Each structure stands twice: as C-alpha cells, then as structure tokens.
Amino acid sequence: MLEVQLFNTCLAEQFFPAAIEATVKVLEALKLKVRPMRRAFCCGQAPFNEGLRAEALGLARNFLGAALPGMPIVVPSGSCAAMIRNFYRDLLADEPASLKQAAALQPWVFELGQFIVNVMKVKYLGARFDHTVAYHPSCHLARELRAADDTRVLLANVNGLKLVDFRNPEECCGFGGMFAVKFPALSTAMAQDKLERIRESAAELLVANDCGCLMQLGGLSHRNHLGLEVRHVAEVLAAR
Amino acid sequence: MAGSSEFLTVAERAVADLELRRKLENATGRHLNHVAETRAEFPRFDEERETARRIKEESIGRLDELLTALIDRLKANGCKVTVAADAAEAREYIVGLARRRGVRTVVKGKSMTTEEIELNPALTAAGIQPVETDLGEYIVQLRRESPSHIITPAIHLSREDIGRLFAENLGIAYTPEPERLTAAARERLRSIFLNAEMGVTGANFAIAETGTLVLVENEGNGRYSSTWPQTLVVLMGMEKVIPRLADLSHFLEILARTATGQKLTCYTNFIHGPRGADEIDGPEQVHVVILDNGRTRMLADPVLREALYCLRCGACLNVCPVYRRIGGHAYGVPYQGPIGSIVSPVLFGTRAAYLPFASTLCGACREICPVKIDIPRILLHQRWLESGGNHGASIRFPRSISRTRRALTRFARMARHPRRMRLLNRAMALLAWPLERDGYIRRMPGAFRHWTRTRDFRAPRSRR
Numbered sequence: 001m002l003e004v005q006l007f008n009t010c011l012a013e014q015f016f017p018a019a020i021e022a023t024v025k026v027l028e029a030l031k032l033k034v035r036p037m038r039r040a041f042c043c044g045q046a047p048f049n050e051g052l053r054a055e056a057l058g059l060a061r062n063f064l065g066a067a068l069p070g071m072p073i074v075v076p077s078g079s080c081a082a083m084i085r086n087f088y089r090d091l092l093a094d095e096p097a098s099l100k101q102a103a104a105l106q107p108w109v110f111e112l113g114q115f116i117v118n119v120m121k122v123k124y125l126g127a128r129f130d131h132t133v134a135y136h137p138s139c140h141l142a143r144e145l146r147a148a149d150d151t152r153v154l155l156a157n158v159n160g161l162k163l164v165d166f167r168n169p170e171e172c173c174g175f176g177g178m179f180a181v182k183f184p185a186l187s188t189a190m191a192q193d194k195l196e197r198i199r200e201s202a203a204e205l206l207v208a209n210d211c212g213c214l215m216q217l218g219g220l221s222h223r224n225h226l227g228l229e230v231r232h233v234a235e236v237l238a239a240r
Numbered sequence: 241m242a243g244s245s246e247f248l249t250v251a252e253r254a255v256a257d258l259e260l261r262r263k264l265e266n267a268t269g270r271h272l273n274h275v276a277e278t279r280a281e282f283p284r285f286d287e288e289r290e291t292a293r294r295i296k297e298e299s300i301g302r303l304d305e306l307l308t309a310l311i312d313r314l315k316a317n318g319c320k321v322t323v324a325a326d327a328a329e330a331r332e333y334i335v336g337l338a339r340r341r342g343v344r345t346v347v348k349g350k351s352m353t354t355e356e357i358e359l360n361p362a363l364t365a366a367g368i369q370p371v372e373t374d375l376g377e378y379i380v381q382l383r384r385e386s387p388s389h390i391i392t393p394a395i396h397l398s399r400e401d402i403g404r405l406f407a408e409n410l411g412i413a414y415t416p417e418p419e420r421l422t423a424a425a426r427e428r429l430r431s432i433f434l435n436a437e438m439g440v441t442g443a444n445f446a447i448a449e450t451g452t453l454v455l456v457e458n459e460g461n462g463r464y465s466s467t468w469p470q471t472l473v474v475l476m477g478m479e480k481v482i483p484r485l486a487d488l489s490h491f492l493e494i495l496a497r498t499a500t501g502q503k504l505t506c507y508t509n510f511i512h513g514p515r516g517a518d519e520i521d522g523p524e525q526v527h528v529v530i531l532d533n534g535r536t537r538m539l540a541d542p543v544l545r546e547a548l549y550c551l552r553c554g555a556c557l558n559v560c561p562v563y564r565r566i567g568g569h570a571y572g573v574p575y576q577g578p579i580g581s582i583v584s585p586v587l588f589g590t591r592a593a594y595l596p597f598a599s600t601l602c603g604a605c606r607e608i609c610p611v612k613i614d615i616p617r618i619l620l621h622q623r624w625l626e627s628g629g630n631h632g633a634s635i636r637f638p639r640s641i642s643r644t645r646r647a648l649t650r651f652a653r654m655a656r657h658p659r660r661m662r663l664l665n666r667a668m669a670l671l672a673w674p675l676e677r678d679g680y681i682r683r684m685p686g687a688f689r690h691w692t693r694t695r696d697f698r699a700p701r702s703r704r
Contacts, residue, residue: 051623176600
C-alpha cells in the first residue's frame with residue numbers, strides 16, 4: 001500500500017480539525033496509508049512573512065527533521081505547501097545542509113488537490129454534496145503553486161454540487177497572515193469586496209484550501225450575518 | 241520614524257473613503273480589461289516579455305559599462321551630461337541651469353523621476369514656474385496635489401471632480417465632458433508652451449549604442465516640451481539604459497500593452513541631441529541628468545537589484561488589492577503600489593520603511609509585470625532587512641505592531657514543540673468554550689483584538 005505523510009498545518013490543527021479528518025478520509029478512500037507528521041506543527045510561514053527569519057528557521061528545521069525522505073507529503077493548504085516548495089530556498093539559503101535536505105524534499109510536497117489530480121491522477125472522488133458552492137482559489141495556490149484548477153476540477157466533479165462563478169475570483173481575500181491584524185480596516189475592506197462579489201453569485205457556501213482565507217471570510221460573514229458559511233475543500237471532497 | 245506608523249494610520253483611514261474606492265475600482269478595472277484584450281490579440285506577448293526580461297538582466301548586469309558608453313555617445317551627439325549622486329544634486333543642477341539661462345517658465349513632460357527629486361517645489365522656490373503639461377499631471381497640479389498613480393496621475397478623481405476644478409480655476413462653465421475639459425486645458429497649455437524657455441522630461445529608455453533617449457507618451461506634450469523650448473533637460477534614472485537600438489522594439493511591444501492596453505503609445509519620441517546647424521527646429525541645448533539616488537545600493541543587493549528592471553508601466557498598481565482600496569496618496573511617496581513599496585525604502589529611507597509590510601504577498605503584481613519582477617520575494621527581503629536583516633537593528637515599529645511581532649516570535653518558539661502546542665491548543669479550546677457562539681468568538685484579547693474590531697474570530701478547536 002502506498003504511504004503518504006500528512007502535514008496538518010498549524011491553522012488547521014488549531015481551528016479546523018474537521019479539515020484534517022476530512023483530508024485523512026479522502027486520502028484513505030484513495031487506498032493510501034496516511035502517516036501524520038506528529039513532530040511538525042508549523043512550516044514557519046507566518047514569521048518568515050514578517051521578516052523574522054531566525055524564528056522561521058527554527059520551524060523550518062523542525063519541519064525538515066519531521067519529514068521522511070522519498071515519501072509524498074500532502075498539505076491541506078496552498079500557502080503552507082508553497083512555503084515549503086518555493087520559499088524554503090530563500091529562507092535556508094545560508095544553511096547548506098538544511099538547504100540540501102529541503103531541495104530533496106521539495107518535489108515530494110503537494111497541496112491536497114494538486115496531489116490527487118497530478119500524482120494519483122484522479123479527478124472524480126465519488127463525493128456527494130448537494131449545495132451551491134463558490135470556490136475561492138487562494139493566492140498561493142493559484143500563483144505560487146499554479147494548482148488552483150486542480151481543486152476546481154475536483155469540486156466540479158462532486159455529485160450534486162453546483163459550482164458558481166463570481167467576479168474577479170483570484171483577488172486576494174485580505175488575510176495575508178499578520179496583515180489581517182496589522183491593517184485591520186484594509187484587510188476587512190478586501191474581504192468585504194470579495195464577499196459582496198460572492199453573494200451576487202447566490203452561493204450558499206464558500207470553499208477554499210487555506211484556513212487563513214476561511215478564517216478571514218468566515219469571520220466577516222459571521223460578524224455581518226451574511227449567512228455565507230465556509231468549508232475547507234477537504235470537507236466537501238469527503239462528503240458522502 | 242514617524243513616517244512608518246503614519247502610513248498605517250493614513251492607509252487605514254483611506255479605506256473608509258468608499259467614494260475613492262469606487263473610483264479606483266472602476267478606473268483600475270477598465271485598465272485591466274484593456275490590458276487583457278490587447279494581450280489576447282497579441283500571441284507573441286509572452287515571448288516578447290521573456291526577451292525584454294533578458295535584455296533588462298543584461299542591461300543591469302553591464303550597467304557600469306553601458307552607462308559609460310551612453311555618456312560618450314550622448315556627448316558625441318552634443319548633449320551635456322551630468323551624473324547626480326542624489327536628489328539634491330539633480331535638483332541643484334536643474335535649478336542652477338534654469339537660473340543661468342534666465343528661465344521663467346518650465347514646461348514639463350510627465351516624469352515620475354522629477355517627482356522623486358521634488359523638482360517642482362525647488363523651481364518654485366527659485367522663482368521659476370513649473371507647468372505640468374500632461375493632462376493628468378496638469379489636473380493634480382491645479383489641485384496642488386501629487387500624482388496618485390505613476391501613469392494615471394488623476395486616477396483618484398472623477399470627471400465631475402475635474403469639471404468642478406476647471407470651472408473654479410480656468411474660468412470655464414462647469415462640464416463633466418472629457419472632450420471639453422481636454423480642449424480647455426489644451427488651450428491654456430498652448431500659450432504656456434509657446435513662451436516656455438525650458439522643457440523638462442523623463443526618459444523611458446536610453447540606448448547606449450546610439451545615445452538615443454526614448455520617451456513614450458500619448459498627448460504630444462512630451463514632444464512639445466522636448467522640441468519647442470530652447471533648453472531641454474532630460475532627467476533619467478541610471479537603470480534606464482539598454483544596450484542596442486534593436487532592443488527597443490521588444491520593450492515597445494509590451495510597455496503600452498501592459499500600461500494602458502494600447503498597442504503602442506500615440507507618440508514615441510527619439511531625442512538625439514540639440515538642433516544641428518542644418519536643422520530648423522529643436523532645442524539649442526540638451527542636458528541629460530542621470531540619477532543615482534540609491535540605485536547603486538539596489539544594484540549591490542542581489543535580491544533588490546531585480547527592482548531596477550522596472551519599466552514604470554503602473555500595471556502592478558492596477559492589480560494590487562491594497563492599492564485598489566487606498567489609492568496612491570496614502571503611500572506618501574511618488575512611487576506607489578507594489579513597485580513603490582520595494583523601491584521607496586531605498587530611495588526615501590525611513591518614511592517609506594513600513595511600506596513593504598503593507599501587502600498580503602498575493603502575487604498579482606508578479607503575474608502582470610511585463611518583465612516578471614518577483615515583487616513578493618523582494619517585499620519579503622525588504623521585510624527581513626527592516627527587521628534587522630544581517631545586522632540586527634530594525635526600524636521602530638508602531639507599538640501595536642511590535643506587540644504583534646513579539647506575540648508571533650513567542651508562537652514561533654513554542655511551535656517548535658508540537659506536543660506541547662497540542663496540549664496548549666486543547667486548553668485554549670476549553671477556555672474559549674464559554675465565549676463562543678456557533679464556532680466564533682466576538683472579542684479577542686491581545687494582538688487579535690484588532691481582528692475582532694470588524695470580524696469574528698474562529699473559535700479554537702482541538703482534535704478528538
């Protein structure tokens with residue numbers, strides 16, 4: 001049986017455990033043995049994005065130490081996968097040993113949808129979800145990993161799911177990690193505009209692969225009683 | 241240090257201006273549609289983009305040598321050339337020249353580099369009147385404002401705003417019709433052009449091989465400013481040099497397409513030097529001021545140097561979710577948006593130090609950049625430098641921000657111990673239990689109280 005490692009990511013562990021459980025379900029349904037990376041908690045993206053490289057380095061080393069070489073690592077987040085695949089190069093530039101380790105690991109790291117479509121070569125998971133859904137392709141998934149369409153295909157093939165279009169889907173939701181806290185009004189304005197465009201589409205639910213986007217858009221929707229609930233993509237793909 | 245926190249306040253306030261946001265969304269959206277259409281009609285676009293990128297890599301890689309060649313050619317063509325180490329040197333040279341030549345009025349083609357060196361206030365202080373002749377620049381000058389976008393200076397104004405401005409300042413009846421407003425400005429500017437003794441323009445490209453300065457524009461005001469007055473000053477950043485005449489077409493193919501969605505700008509001016517003995521028009525003197533002002537510092541940094549490839553097309557502003565919501569004035573510097581946020585800390589120091597943090601790193605800017613500058617990567621690099629980089633001394637962050645950064649540092653240390661984090665997480669979930677309403681918390685303490693001013697916070701959950 002093919003084995004994969006699952007990196008939960010810190011946001012999913014703290015706020016979206018259901019997304020992790022759903023990810024395990026989806027992977028197991030593909031006849032994969034799932035091996036959670038218990039010794040890793042966070043990829044280091046938040047401190048890295050803030051310019052706090054020493055702090056990010058500690059977490060990156062931690063992650064590298066927890067990863068087994070030569071076995072796929074599935075990440076239910078576009079931005080964490082992008083951090084490991086694209087940004088570890090910059091972060092670890094001055095540490096030859098870690099850099100080598102990261103370089104060996106990079107081709108094995110995949111965001112969930114990217115993994116299912118490109119590695120497993122599966123586009124239909126047999127899921128059933130009777131709702132009208134708007135899909136938010138998160139920034140790093142779309143522009144760092146270029147894998148936003150993988151998830152779109154998987155969603156479009158879910159039985160009963162109606163995927164709706166909305167204007168300017170690829171504009172950022174305004175989360176941006178600490179940006180959301182440092183520039184609260186600006187960050188909220190971005191989310192507001194995004195939610196307005198989604199509401200025009202008559203979607204009942206908003207799905208995305210990144211817990212940050214879900215916290216941002218879900219949190220604003222809840223505060224303003226917009227009635228638009230958020231779900232992690234894995235939860236939809238695991239629904240029966 | 242005040243500058244850094246000032247941006248925070250101004251940006252947060254600008255967001256509340258819904259009228260401004262509507263104008264920006266309309267104008268930038270129109271731009272982006274034009275750009276998408278023209279690109280779709282031009283299948284070679286990506287190929288040209290690659291070529292242009294390679295030429296920029298070469299140009300910046302050989303900058304020293306190309307500048308020397310350029311200066312030699314310019315002099316051979318009869319131009320007077322000065323290299324200005326900083327803004328003050330450039331300003332003093334131009335103002336001094338204007339004084340010596342007895343200039344009373346300077347007509348200006350649109351040039352962001354003159355904004356960078358703050359030329360207009362220096363000319364005014366010397367009793368010389370600078371007149372902006374690009375329509376957008378003319379409008380913001382009438383309002384005593386600075387341009388709020390590097391290629392669309394009056395993007396923050398509606399046609400009605402401009403109608404009212406002209407009615408008050410030009411003594412015409414109010415009209416919101418662009419044709420009539422343009423005609424009114426044109427009539428005013430014509431007499432100013434005829435009497436101006438000096439023209440000042442920028443340059444989009446400087447060709448080392450031939451000593452040709454290339455200026456693209458849409459209104460003919462750049463051509464008028466560079467050909468009619470007796471003295472012409474061309475102010476250019478030193479990164480504008482390209483090796484060969486044959487390189488130019490690759491840039492012209494992508495520049496207007498990305499900037500405005502045109503195939504080509506209406507005017508492409510080639511400036512070679514002063515009027516020859518056998519020529520009937522053109523300036524008597526052409527002075528070229530080549531500006532450093534921090535560019536060699538960018539050149540010396542292997543990550544920052546990529547910012548020198550910029551063509552100043554302005555597309556990254558149009559696509560930036562931050563710029564689109566606050567406009568250019570909030571940035572407090574002449575170069576705004578993503579490109580402004582990476583070059584301004586080098587050009588303007590502390591007052592721009594916080595700009596690299598004002599981004600979600602969404603990457604839309606890199607996607608649209610005609611020379612594929614990896615802006616998010618440079619923003620990250622700047623953040624690292626501002627946080628102390630290799631040498632440990634960071635900028636002074638506003639208090640709310642440094643508190644957030646300390647919290648993040650604590651988190652990063654704890655997160656190295658996953659088992660402890662999971663226990664802590666379970667405790668947090670229990671503690672938060674009484675506070676939550678259907679999975680959300682309405683008020684958070686500490687750094688997250690900024691979050692819950694406008695949004696509910698997802699309640700922590702632990703796994704079974």
